[in-house]
Amino acid sequence: xxxxxxxxxxxxxxxESGVMSSMVTHAGLPLSxxxxxxxxxxxxxxxxxxxxxxGQPLIAYRMPPGAIIRGLRRRLGLPLRRFTxxxxxxxxxxxxxxxxxGRVVGLQASVYWLPYFPEDMRFHFNAHNLIVYGRExxxxxxxxxxxxxxxxxxxxxxxxxxxxxxxLASHGAMYFLEGAAPRGIELPRQIDRAIRSNxxxxxxxxxxxxxxxxxxxLGRRIVxxxxxxxxxxALPRFLAHIVRMQEEIGTGGAGxxxxxxxxxxxxAALTGWPALDDAAKxxxxxxxxxxxxxxxxxKMCKGREPMEARILCDVVMQCADREEAAWKMLRRPAxxx
Amino acid sequence: MDEDxxxxxxxxxxxxxxxxxxxxxxxxxxVGVRSSGWDVxxxxxxxALAEIERAKSDAWERARDGRxxxxxxxxxxxxxxxxxxxxxxxxxxxRIRRHFRPEIHARLSKRVLARYAEALGIDAxxxxxxxxxx
Numbered sequence: 264x265x266x267x268x269x270x271x272x273x274x275x276x277x278x279e280s281g282v283m284s285s286m287v288t289h290a291g292l293p294l295s296x297x298x299x300x301x302x303x304x305x306x307x308x309x310x311x312x313x314x315x316x317x318g319q320p321l322i323a324y325r326m327p328p329g330a331i332i333r334g335l336r337r338r339l340g341l342p343l344r345r346f347t348x349x350x351x352x353x354x355x356x357x358x359x360x361x362x363x364x365g366r367v368v369g370l371q372a373s374v375y376w377l378p379y380f381p382e383d384m385r386f387h388f389n390a391h392n393l394i395v396y397g398r399e400x401x402x403x404x405x406x407x408x409x410x411x412x413x414x415x416x417x418x419x420x421x422x423x424x425x426x427x428x429x430x431l432a433s434h435g436a437m438y439f440l441e442g443a444a445p446r447g448i449e450l451p452r453q454i455d456r457a458i459r460s461n462x463x464x465x466x467x468x469x470x471x472x473x474x475x476x477x478x479x480x481l482g483r484r485i486v487x488x489x490x491x492x493x494x495x496x497a498l499p500r501f502l503a504h505i506v507r508m509q510e511e512i513g514t515g516g517a518g519x520x521x522x523x524x525x526x527x528x529x530x531a532a533l534t535g536w537p538a539l540d541d542a543a544k545x546x547x548x549x550x551x552x553x554x555x556x557x558x559x560x561x562k563m564c565k566g567r568e569p570m571e572a573r574i575l576c577d578v579v580m581q582c583a584d585r586e587e588a589a590w591k592m593l594r595r596p597a598x599x600x
Numbered sequence: 601m602d603e604d605x606x607x608x609x610x611x612x613x614x615x616x617x618x619x620x621x622x623x624x625x626x627x628x629x630x631v632g633v634r635s636s637g638w639d640v641x642x643x644x645x646x647x648a649l650a651e652i653e654r655a656k657s658d659a660w661e662r663a664r665d666g667r668x669x670x671x672x673x674x675x676x677x678x679x680x681x682x683x684x685x686x687x688x689x690x691x692x693x694x695r696i697r698r699h700f701r702p703e704i705h706a707r708l709s710k711r712v713l714a715r716y717a718e719a720l721g722i723d724a725x726x727x728x729x730x731x732x733x734x
Contacts, residue, residue, distance in 0.1 A: 276620045276632070297622065297630070317681075375679065376721070381615025383649060387684055411618055411634070423721065429687040503647055510641040521601060521622040525630035547624060551601055554640075561640045 267397015268365050272406040272413040276518055278392040279331040280305070281408025282369050285394060287341065289367050292444035296408075301526030302453060303334025304461035306519055308586075310477045310484075319504040322481070324516035326464075328390035328431060332369075332438065338453050340445050345438040351426045354435030355418070358395065361439055368395045371436035373427035379407070379414040389431040395421075451534045451597070458530075458596040466590040475583050475590070481505070482579035489572030498572065502560045510557050517557070520550030520586075527593075538592045545589035552582045603633055611637025613645045652679050660734035669705030670730040671696075671716060678720050688719040 270289060275281025275296045284299040300306070305326045314321040326334075336343045348354035361368045374380055374388045397404035402415040416424075425435045465474040472480065488498045509516035524546040531539035556578045562568040563575070603623045618634040625631045656676035662668040675685050686693045691712075699705050699712075710724070717724035 274620045274632070274634075276622060296632075381613070381617060383613035383615060383645060385679070386648075387679060409619060427688070428719075429684050432687075503644065506640065507644040507648060510638070510644055515641070517601075518621055521630070524624075525622045528628075528630050543630075544628075547601070554601065557640050561643050565643070 267362060267399075267404055268367065270367055270394070270396035270404075270406060270413075273408070274411050275408035276522055277325075278408050279328065280522070282392040282394055283331055283335050285406065285408065286367055286369060286440060287335070287339070287444050290440045290442075290444040292339070292448070295525075295529060297522050297525035297529055299331065299335055300519075300522050301461075301530065302338050302457045303331040304457045304464070305331050305334060306461055306523045307464055307473070308475070308477045308516075309473045310481050311472055316504075316508075319501065322505060322508040324509060325519050328371075332392075334457075338457055339448055342441045342445070343438055344441055345436060347434040347436050348426075349434070351422050351435065354425060354437070355422050358437055359398070361437070362395065362398055366439045369393070369438045370395060370421075370425055371433035372421070372424035373429075373433070374424075376420060376424035376427055377407075377416065378420050379405070379410070379416060387427075387429060389427055389429055389433055454530045454534060455597045458593050462590055462593050466587065466594070475587050478579060478583035478586070482576040482583070485579065486572050486576045489570075498570065499564045502564050502575070506557045506560050506564075509553065517550040517553035520546055520553060524550060534597070536597055538596055538598065542589045542592040542596075545585055545592065549582055549585035549589060552578060552585055556582065603631060606633045606635050607638035608635060609637045609639045609642065611639070611642040611645075613637065613642050613649070652676065657734040660730070663702075663730050666702050668700045669702045671705055671727060672700045673730060673734070674716075674720055674722055674727060678722075680720075685719065689715050691715070 271285070273281070273285050275284065277296070277300070280296045280300040283303075284294045284296040287294045287299065307323060307326045309321070309323045311321040311323075332343070332345070335341060346357060348357065358368060358370070370393055371389070372391055372393060374391045375385045377391070393408065394406040395403050396406055401418050403418065403421055405414050405416045407414055425433055427433070468474045468476070471477065485498070485501070488501055491497065524543045527539045527543035527546060531537070531543060556575065559568065559578060560575055563570045601621075601623045603625045606621055606623050614637045618636050620632050621635050622630050623633045656673065659668060659673040659676050663670050663673045675681070680688070682693050682696060685696055689696070699708060705728075713724040713727055716727055720727070
């Protein structure tokens with residue numbers, strides 16, 4: 264049995280923005296991945312001490328899973344429908360039906376149970392997104408945005424991945440666009456709104472755990488940990504955790520800064536607003552500084568450099584300063600100064 | 601990050617794949633560039649994998665010596681911890697911990713074993729035996 268449509272696979276840096284950009288492009292509105300990311304106001308920072316991941320606080324460099332799908336739907340007025348299922352068999356049947364209707368279907372699934380992932384990348388992360396665009400025999404034709412080429416996935420494995428339980432469980436979540444993408448979207452207006460909404464989260468939230476103040480809290484926490492006499496092992500563990508949250512989960516903390524920079528650059532060309540060009544440069548600097556942090560923290564953890572919490576704190580503060588510089592320019596993106 | 605600074609460290613954790621990252625080209629515009637890995641990221645992934653590997657072989661040794669049940673080994677084999685196994689099976693943590701006791705594990709009913717088999721993706725019959733090597 265073969266069903267499905269001609270679909271252009273495109274590799275992306277991040278799964279959710281990749282799925283959305285490919286789906287919207289397929290529906291007739293060409294949209295780059297950075298555009299999908301920026302328009303959904305997905306850049307973030309959060310340090311949440313009361314949500315623990317293997318005993319360490321949650322550190323996030325972007326908005327939580329699902330924010331790009333929902334944000335883009337609202338911003339562009341997409342005719343997107345999303346379903347979840349209690350019964351795996353019903354979930355697979357609905358997928359088959361959508362495919363035979365010629366739809367390109369987005370799915371949320373667990374990375375661990377997807378057999379096409381390399382062994383070392385298979386962790387229990389339930390909020391991975393991918394596109395299924397057809398069926399051939401017992402295999403589904405999958406466009407997984409983080410892969411270079413389209414892949415295939417056997418039915419039983421896909422069912423298990425969709426219905427894996429645990430944190431962020433998907434419950435077989437599936438979504439698609441009903442009909443073509445809307446026409447006549449005023450992109451400059453939506454870009455302006457998206458940036459201002461993102462500005463509120465990053466630069467104006469009065470909470471010590473989110474945005475720029477969250478970054479500074481992280482910096483202070485590193486120094487505080489280093490002063491605890493009993494905690495010689497705790498600091499390297501915390502640093503390793505930060506780096507892992509930053510570089511390994513998804514596209515990484517710096518990666519999201521570069522993606523947002525790419526969005527600003529593209530938006531600058533589209534709107535002609537000069538502030539966006541300058542802010543793109545500042546955001547690139549911030550991304551570079553996050554990478555520097557990961558590099559030095561790793562060196563210190565491995566003992567190739569003496570452990571100096573003060574230095575690492577300074578690097579994090581620099582990250583915050585550079586992002587602050589970018590967000591200052593973005594407070595009123597459309598203004599010509 | 602400039603286009604030519606995109607790390608190409610051929611990380612073993614990528615299994616021959618390349619990831620896409622955004623970088624700045626000579627004209628100052630952003631382009632997508634494929635990266636074969638970065639040593640810093642590989643170190644973070646490697647440390648997490650080593651931790652899982654250590655827990656797995658430790659559980660295997662204890663199961664071989666009869667100090668835990670094969671279930672604990674299979675949990676680590678599937679890169680799970682007690683919290684995740686509890687969420688995926690619906691059994692409480694203390695109940696699972698009890699099932700780690702070999703004498704209790706040996707008497708588990710077919711239904712309970714089937715729940716573990718489903719969550720771990722391992723045949724119920726295999727769950728009662730330990731593999732030869734970790």
